[in-house]
Amino acid sequence: MRIMISADMEGATGVTWTADVEVGTEQWQRFRKMFTGDVNACVAGLFAGGATDVLVNEAHSSQRNILLEDLDTRARMLTGRHKPLSMMQGIDSGVDGVVFLGYHAAAGLDGVLSHTYLPNQITGVWLDGVRASEGRLNSALAAEHGVPVLLVTGDDLTCADAREYDPEAQAVAVKECVSRYAAICIPPAVTATMITDAARVGMKRAGRFAGSAGGHRIEVEFDAAHLAAAAAVVPTVELLDVRRVGFDAASMTDAMKAFKVVTAIASGAVEGSYG
Incomplete structure (x- = not known):
């Protein structure tokens, strides 16, 4: 089973503030390690559940945030910008499942660092008349290619959003939103176990299905x-x-x-x- 992880950073363990995810800051350097830890926890769970290949697609900002030297050696990483399908590059390569790791709530809604693609300038996005987060948009793209969403991680509002667009996917809340820049956070040693367990269970859903074509x-x-x-x-x-x-x-x-x-x-x- 070949699995892809679309890895964003705002929904990673401990992240609550702009400097936590802005390239070059001291805080960003700190949270790169936690972000990489979330990815590794997911990789471990996917392999425990039967994955044979895991591709991690860097999906945040510069798309050069995960520490390759600390990445689980069983995984491969697609890093760098200007990919045709951006956050979802690789979804059309025959993968059997996708994980939305470190995701966040939609622009215009409550949620830790909530936004949709642009950090501040977009106040709302609608897909076929429904307000859409990046998760909802990317889920529709995955469905078009016949790829199930296995797991979504982020804050509690991200998980609530995921239950609306794909209720069968596993969801792990690594923090509880208090405001756009504050959250009740769980230590990485605990979230790692949560993510690994959910990824392993999520693998039960892996397997391609007929894609949903249409405008x-x-x-x-x-x-x-x-x-x-x-x-x-x-x-x-x-x-x-x-x-x-x-x-x-x-x-x-x-x-x-x-x-x-x-x-x-x-x-x-x-x-x-x-x-």
């Missing part, structure tokens, strides 16, 4: 009018309101590629402290 619609709301106007320059992207754009795509794969373009253009339109 999708994504709408994105920004916190400023000029970001929506910048995104609407993209062909097929429609300006729906002063801060909202939308587009249709023939498949979820195409939808996520278009979404990546929209977020990249909007990010490039941010100007200084005014956004």
Whole structure:
């Protein structure tokens, strides 16, 4: 069984603050170790449950956060940016299951470091009319390729979100949200056991199924009018309101590629402290 881990950082053990996940800070260096520990705990559980190959796709920011020298030697790691499917690169390679590790709640909702792709400028994303976290978006992409979600880890609100878009996936809350920048955290020695046990159980669900083909619609709301106007320059992207754009795509794969373009253009339109 070949399994992929899509590894984000905001939902990792102990993370509660921007500096915990911002490349180059002292806090980031500290939490890289905890992040790598969460990944290793998951890898251990997957192999205990019958995995024969585990690919870890770095999915946070620079996508160069996990410490390769400390990674479980049974795993392989896809690191670095500018991957066509970004957080989900490798989902189309014939894997039998995927883990969403270190995920977080959606933009515009409560949750530790909640956001959707951009850290601050997006106030909401909707997939086919339903407000969507990165987990919901990535779950739809996995379903298109016939890949089950085995496990989701993050704060308690991330787990509640996962139960809505994929109630059969295992879920591990490594912290309890108090606010966007505060949480009740569990020590890594404890969360490691929780993650390993859930990953092992999650492997019972591994195995490809018939993919769900079909078109999708994504709408994105920004916190400023000029970001929506910048995104609407993209062909097929429609300006729906002063801060909202939308587009249709023939498949979820195409939808996520278009979404990546929209977020990249909007990010490039941010100007200084005014956004």
